[in-house]
Amino acid sequence: MALKRCVAVTPHEFRKAVFGNHHLHTRAEELAEGFTDLFSPDALEDLLSGGMRLSSLRLVRDGVECPVDTGAVPESGDAPGAPPFPHTDAIRAGLAAGQTLIVRSLHRFHAPLRRFAHALSAELGHPVKINAFLTPPGSQGVDLHFDIQDVLVLQVAGEKRWVLRTRPVRDPLPAQAWFDIPEHRRAELRAASEPLDDLTLRPGDTLYLPRGTMHSPVALDTLSIHLTVAVTRLTRHDLLAELVRRAAEDEWLRAGVEPDDWAEDPEQARAFLGRAVERLGEFARGDDPRELLWDVRRKAFREQTPEPVPVLPGGPAAGHRLREGVHFRLRGESADGVELLVGPRRVRLPRPVAPVLETLRYDPALDGSRLVAELGEEVARKVTAALVAMGLLVPVPPA
Numbered sequence: 001m002a003l004k005r006c007v008a009v010t011p012h013e014f015r016k017a018v019f020g021n022h023h024l025h026t027r028a029e030e031l032a033e034g035f036t037d038l039f040s041p042d043a044l045e046d047l048l049s050g051g052m053r054l055s056s057l058r059l060v061r062d063g064v065e066c067p068v069d070t071g072a073v074p075e076s077g078d079a080p081g082a083p084p085f086p087h088t089d090a091i092r093a094g095l096a097a098g099q100t101l102i103v104r105s106l107h108r109f110h111a112p113l114r115r116f117a118h119a120l121s122a123e124l125g126h127p128v129k130i131n132a133f134l135t136p137p138g139s140q141g142v143d144l145h146f147d148i149q150d151v152l153v154l155q156v157a158g159e160k161r162w163v164l165r166t167r168p169v170r171d172p173l174p175a176q177a178w179f180d181i182p183e184h185r186r187a188e189l190r191a192a193s194e195p196l197d198d199l200t201l202r203p204g205d206t207l208y209l210p211r212g213t214m215h216s217p218v219a220l221d222t223l224s225i226h227l228t229v230a231v232t233r234l235t236r237h238d239l240l241a242e243l244v245r246r247a248a249e250d251e252w253l254r255a256g257v258e259p260d261d262w263a264e265d266p267e268q269a270r271a272f273l274g275r276a277v278e279r280l281g282e283f284a285r286g287d288d289p290r291e292l293l294w295d296v297r298r299k300a301f302r303e304q305t306p307e308p309v310p311v312l313p314g315g316p317a318a319g320h321r322l323r324e325g326v327h328f329r330l331r332g333e334s335a336d337g338v339e340l341l342v343g344p345r346r347v348r349l350p351r352p353v354a355p356v357l358e359t360l361r362y363d364p365a366l367d368g369s370r371l372v373a374e375l376g377e378e379v380a381r382k383v384t385a386a387l388v389a390m391g392l393l394v395p396v397p398p399a
Contacts, residue, residue: 105131
């Protein structure tokens with residue numbers, strides 16, 4: 001399990017007592033293994049020389065962006081504005097100058113971390129993104145700040161000191177992101193936080209930070225490499241925002257208002273807002289919460305793409321399994337069938353397919369024999385091909 005690699009407490013205890021509540025430092029000796037199988041200096045060199053584009057890289061020092069495109073030459077034939085390939089001489093010079101290299105979105109293109117992100121996301125129920133930070137000795141990429149995601153820090157190499165302060169804003173939302181608010185507001189938030197902890201991460205250590213925890217990391221005497229696993233939690237605000245969007249079907253809520261009248265009569269405005277809340281509540285009671293939750297989850301996970309599928313025709317498969325990172329929903333079951341939703345795609349399937357697909361939620365291997373028993377061999381083959389085409393299943397090659 002991915003979570004057990006990161007914390008010494010049980011997954012149940014982490015979700016119930018730690019997640020979103022308080023920071024947790026776990027030392028390497030409390031865990032079964034390190035993280036060099038997920039990312040390493042050699043993996044970085046391979047990525048930089050293997051086709052990575054500049055859009056995945058940043059150089060920063062003391063909170064200031066540094067040029068990462070020095071010496072980069074656009075590739076002839078690329079679309080206008082396409083990011084060029086990195087110039088590794090410039091990246092080496094940036095690190096030598098004390099700049100932190102950030103490799104963004106490793107969960108999208110680095111297979112070990114993609115698999116890890118899918119597994120952790122499935123355990124936590126929220127989307128996961130992963131960046132790598134490489135900081136030269138004695139340097140700092142970003143000074144004191146907080147993140148709007150819960151964060152798991154996985155120390156890969158070197159040592160890094162983390163100075164923590166309490167949360168001046170509990171559970172901040174994207175609109176409250178640290179780097180998007182004015183400096184005077186940042187100063188107020190710094191002053192509102194209090195000392196919380198001062199610790200050092202060594203290779204194999206981890207640190208969990210609830211969103212909003214103020215932190216200031218500094219590399220010590222050697223090059224520090226750590227992974228930042230950002231967990232974007234679905235919130236009550238997300239559900240409410242989706243409900244408001246769906247309530248556009250309510251003609252009363254679409255009607256125009258006269259804000260000038262409200263400025264002269266605040267009580268009139270207050271009464272209207274109260275009525276609007278009532279109408280929204282009436283709409284919520286009549287709406288299907290499963291539809292709302294599906295739409296919220298689908299939007300939340302859109303940047304955490306499923307595993308790649310084979311793009312070329314393959315030989316006979318030994319079987320099929322659920323595609324890693326894919327989300328699906330079954331609805332509208334009736335005598336004539338059931339509707340399957342995979343992302344924005346949907347298809348109507350024979351009713352006996354529903355219980356077979358439900359088993360994929362706890363066992364990723366498709367029970368092909370059961371499908372044949374329910375539908376017959378020819379129909380089962382066509383249904384399986386449709387599920388592959390929709391991106392729900394991937395073929396399992398012969399051993």
